[in-house]
Amino acid sequence: DTEVTQTPKHLVMGMTNKKSLKCEQHMGHRAMYWYKQKAKKPPELMFVYSYEKLSINESVPSRFSPECPNSSLLNLHLHALQPEDSALYLCASRESVGGSLGNTIYFGEGSWLTVV
Amino acid sequence: AQSVAQPEDQVNVAEGNPLTVKCTYSVSGNPYLFWYVQYPNRGLQFLLKYITGDNLVKGSYGFEAEFNKSQTSFHLKKPSALVSDSALYFCAVRVFSGNTGKLIFGQGTTLQVKP
Numbered sequence: 001d002t003e004v005t006q007t008p009k010h011l012v013m014g015m016t017n018k019k020s021l022k023c024e025q026h027m028g029h030r031a032m033y034w035y036k037q038k039a040k041k042p043p044e045l046m047f048v049y050s051y052e053k054l055s056i057n058e059s060v061p062s063r064f065s066p067e068c069p070n071s072s073l074l075n076l077h078l079h080a081l082q083p084e085d086s087a088l089y090l091c092a093s094r095e096s097v098g099g100s101l102g103n104t105i106y107f108g109e110g111s112w113l114t115v116v
Numbered sequence: 117a118q119s120v121a122q123p124e125d126q127v128n129v130a131e132g133n134p135l136t137v138k139c140t141y142s143v144s145g146n147p148y149l150f151w152y153v154q155y156p157n158r159g160l161q162f163l164l165k166y167i168t169g170d171n172l173v174k175g176s177y178g179f180e181a182e183f184n185k186s187q188t189s190f191h192l193k194k195p196s197a198l199v200s201d202s203a204l205y206f207c208a209v210r211v212f213s214g215n216t217g218k219l220i221f222g223q224g225t226t227l228q229v230k231p
Contacts, residue, residue: 004159006159031216040204040224040226041223041224042206042221042222042223042224043160043206043221045218045219048216048218050216055216056213056216056218090159090160092160100148100167101148101210101211101212101217102148102165102167102168102210103217104150104162104165105150105162105210105219106162107152107159107160107161107162108159109158109159110158110159112157
């Protein structure tokens with residue numbers, strides 16, 4: 001089973017709203033990721049958590065706030081977003097086999113975010 | 117700089133014909149290469165990867181990829197294309213960043229298989 005579950009599938013929010021995206025995996029993976037993807041473009045890395053600690057922040061604006069409550073869950077808190085933040089937000093997790101760069105990263109189906 | 121290039125924005129092929137989606141890479145050290153597929157309005161699905169060993173890697177849905185170190189390429193292939201293979205394909209290489217690794221993606225290639 002290589003399932004990464006994301007909720008909600010679709011989210012429409014106003015620029016003053018606060019909302020959250022959620023991600024869950026039960027594969028025992030110890031690294032989890034948030035990516036942002038615009039239509040027909042490659043995913044752009046936002047954050048990486050390794051063993052529940054933030055290990056990479058790709059200079060993401062503070063209106064995006066990640067949280068990793070435990071090894072199975074990853075949240076992305078959204079506040080005061082802009083219309084250009086509308087995109088597909090992908091969560092991913094990485095298998096942990098000897099810490100190799102060859103470990104596979106598995107993606108969820110994504111959350112479609114529209115900021116109005 | 118470490119990078120991945122997919123030189124074709126779109127590949128068109130007739131159903132039943134062989135297909136190739138091209139990928140070249142530039143990394144320091146050993147390359148860890150991946151192919152992902154994205155169907156419309158879906159997330160990315162892992163197809164296959166090359167870590168070490170046999171240069172011909174077999175993956176999901178009948179796809180395979182050939183690693184060529186001298187040409188720094190990792191082309192995705194399938195002997196007989198299906199209309200259902202029509203999708204966006206991404207090649208990626210995993211590199212170290214800080215104390216962990218991250219994927220560097222190519223720009224993607226849209227595969228269109230016509231009946």
